[in-house]
Amino acid sequence: MSIFGRKEKETATVIYVSPAGDAREIAVPVGDSVMEGAIKHGVNGIVAECGGACMCATCHVYVDETFLNRLDPMDATEDEMLTCTVSPRRPNSRLSCQIRVTQELAGLIVRLPETQV
Numbered sequence: 001m002s003i004f005g006r007k008e009k010e011t012a013t014v015i016y017v018s019p020a021g022d023a024r025e026i027a028v029p030v031g032d033s034v035m036e037g038a039i040k041h042g043v044n045g046i047v048a049e050c051g052g053a054c055m056c057a058t059c060h061v062y063v064d065e066t067f068l069n070r071l072d073p074m075d076a077t078e079d080e081m082l083t084c085t086v087s088p089r090r091p092n093s094r095l096s097c098q099i100r101v102t103q104e105l106a107g108l109i110v111r112l113p114e115t116q117v
């Protein structure tokens with residue numbers, strides 16, 4: 001609760017790691033996507049040209065393997081879009097606009113690819 005009586009938005013930490021290895025820890029509101037957390041905080045390396053509509057693949061990330069089984073499975077559209085990434089697709093590739101932040105994902109680590117476009 002803030003001093004104005006408004007309920008603070010619940011957040012969970014997401015750690016974005018640049019290709020050089022620099023990590024940024026960001027408290028992302030639960031319910032927002034991992035992409036939105038990056039865009040709202042100016043994380044370099046997430047472009048998100050389509051704004052989260054799963055139509056551009058410029059929000060590609062590599063999810064730390066320890067979190068993979070906590071994510072919802074990808075749908076066919078995301079799977080197809082991941083064939084269009086500029087940096088190589090890997091087994092842990094996901095589109096960050098399709099990952100909703102939850103408390104279960106607190107501490108999520110995503111590594112950013114070398115390039116998105």
Ligand code: FES
Nearest residue numbers: 052054056057097
């Ligand atoms: Fe375009 Fe994720 S923002 S596919």
